[in-house]
Amino acid sequence: MTNRGSYPANLAPGEALAIDGGTPVRTAPLPWELPGAYFIGAEERALVDQVVDAQSPFRFYGLDAQHMVDRLEAEWCRKFNHAFALGVNCGSAALHIALAAGEIGPGDEVLVPGYMWVSCLSAIVRLGAIPRLVDIDRSFCIDPEDMRRKIGPHTRAVLFVNMSGAMGRNEEVAAIARQHGLFMVEDCAQWAGGSLHGRSAGSFGDIGIFSFQLNKNMTSGEGGLLVTQSQHLYKRCVAIHDVGFARNEQGRLDPMDERYQLWGIGSRMSDLTGAMALGQLGKLDTITGNMRAAKWRIREAIADLPGLGLREIADPAGDTGPFLITIYPTAELCQRFTAALQAEGVRGHPGSLACIPMRDWGMHWYFNVPSLVHKRSLARDGFPWSHPANAFAAEYRYTRGTLPVCDDMESRAALLTISPMLSETDTDEIIAAFRKVGAALLAG
Numbered sequence: 001m002t003n004r005g006s007y008p009a010n011l012a013p014g015e016a017l018a019i020d021g022g023t024p025v026r027t028a029p030l031p032w033e034l035p036g037a038y039f040i041g042a043e044e045r046a047l048v049d050q051v052v053d054a055q056s057p058f059r060f061y062g063l064d065a066q067h068m069v070d071r072l073e074a075e076w077c078r079k080f081n082h083a084f085a086l087g088v089n090c091g092s093a094a095l096h097i098a099l100a101a102g103e104i105g106p107g108d109e110v111l112v113p114g115y116m117w118v119s120c121l122s123a124i125v126r127l128g129a130i131p132r133l134v135d136i137d138r139s140f141c142i143d144p145e146d147m148r149r150k151i152g153p154h155t156r157a158v159l160f161v162n163m164s165g166a167m168g169r170n171e172e173v174a175a176i177a178r179q180h181g182l183f184m185v186e187d188c189a190q191w192a193g194g195s196l197h198g199r200s201a202g203s204f205g206d207i208g209i210f211s212f213q214l215n216k217n218m219t220s221g222e223g224g225l226l227v228t229q230s231q232h233l234y235k236r237c238v239a240i241h242d243v244g245f246a247r248n249e250q251g252r253l254d255p256m257d258e259r260y261q262l263w264g265i266g267s268r269m270s271d272l273t274g275a276m277a278l279g280q281l282g283k284l285d286t287i288t289g290n291m292r293a294a295k296w297r298i299r300e301a302i303a304d305l306p307g308l309g310l311r312e313i314a315d316p317a318g319d320t321g322p323f324l325i326t327i328y329p330t331a332e333l334c335q336r337f338t339a340a341l342q343a344e345g346v347r348g349h350p351g352s353l354a355c356i357p358m359r360d361w362g363m364h365w366y367f368n369v370p371s372l373v374h375k376r377s378l379a380r381d382g383f384p385w386s387h388p389a390n391a392f393a394a395e396y397r398y399t400r401g402t403l404p405v406c407d408d409m410e411s412r413a414a415l416l417t418i419s420p421m422l423s424e425t426d427t428d429e430i431i432a433a434f435r436k437v438g439a440a441l442l443a444g
């Protein structure tokens with residue numbers, strides 16, 4: 001474990017913060033917050049080449065189908081102990097498919113945390129259901145107590161979101177969902193490779209979803225995956241992600257299977273994407289292992305700074321590590337501390353969001369999503385807000401002030417992205433910068 005004694009606990013007399021004109025701890029930009037991107041290499045190229053050489057980029061059949069998506073799904077199930085996995089074209093589609101598989105629609109209310117990603121809200125609203133906001137706790141995921149308070153006669157489902165690379169109170173939320181007969185989708189878009197007390201990400205609800213977009217723990221540029229233990233839900237997902245019907249062993253559509261005559265959204269994964277994702281899956285443990293090690297080294301080395309709070313993480317071994325969340329006594333201190341860290345050189349390349357107050361974290365906060373706040377619709381009639389079955393939600397408001405803990409954390413918490421490429425020196429310098437700024441700004 002880190003020896004805190006090796007970092008300057010206090011400023012040398014006269015040593016000014018860089019923000020006040022002193023010498024910065026470091027000057028080189030931190031690596032990009034795109035964990036999988038740095039690892040793309042020979043393995044991905046060989047697998048993609050195989051698909052190109054076979055002239056068969058479609059997963060279900062072709063001149064000489066290589067079945068990369070099948071391999072990805074099988075390997076995911078084996079590695080993470082899921083019964084069924086389905087590759088899709090992105091995480092946003094996976095959310096839509098998962099909720100549709102659970103038959104969520106008009107008249108249904110879906111519990112969703114106020115700290116999430118806009119795709120979570122979009123999936124609920126496009127299916128005709130109503131998002132019901134639930135507050136977070138210090139885990140930065142759904143607060144089970146607030147969840148209990150928000151359950152009402154129209155509540156049909158809960159969308160649990162494992163934010164910023166780690167878990168929340170997944171087991172408690174799953175127990176409440178079971179107790180109330182709620183369908184549970186677990187959004188693990190930011191938590192691929194994670195676990196909680198030995199149980200894999202995505203196994204706590206009825207369906208788990210993942211994303212392989214560029215910012216996620218592993219990437220194929222675009223891509224996503226659904227997992228479930230239920231064959232029925234899996235078959236519904238298969239039909240919905242495709243053109244709305246089952247497929248036979250030869251990969252041909254089987255529209256006569258009446259149980260799966262549905263509507264599809266055209267979100268299949270290409271075999272080129274499958275090849276990329278399969279290559280990345282082989283590196284996921286290395287990527288998350290690097291991030292976790294660096295993050296926890298920093299956490300332990302700054303934990304004693306007076307007044308500095310850290311996100312609660314129930315199981316450090318299951319944290320995938322891409323984000324460090326720090327909490328400050330006041331909003332002003334949070335802004336000043338973060339600006340001072342940036343001045344010390346704890347920042348990324350231009351355009352990077354490597355070190356920011358969570359105030360700058362955009363549509364991860366409910367009140368920053370204009371389509372939600374203004375109840376926008378894709379249709380002219382205002383669906384789903386105008387649907388008679390949703391009349392119960394007429395007075396629902398989504399403006400700031402709805403969730404006190406979210407509102408508070410947005411103003412007092414900050415985010416540092418942890419790249420898997422951080423060198424030991426990078427990590428030491430991040431720690432030195434935190435301790436230097438902490439000594440100057442946080443009261444002892």
Ligand SMILES: *Cc1c(COP(=O)(O)O)cnc(C)c1O
Nearest residue numbers: 090091092117119189190211213
């Ligand atoms: C990225 C993300 C998604 C959406 O995934 P895409 O592949 O970008 O569509 C959904 N939920 C969360 C929490 C995410 O971070």
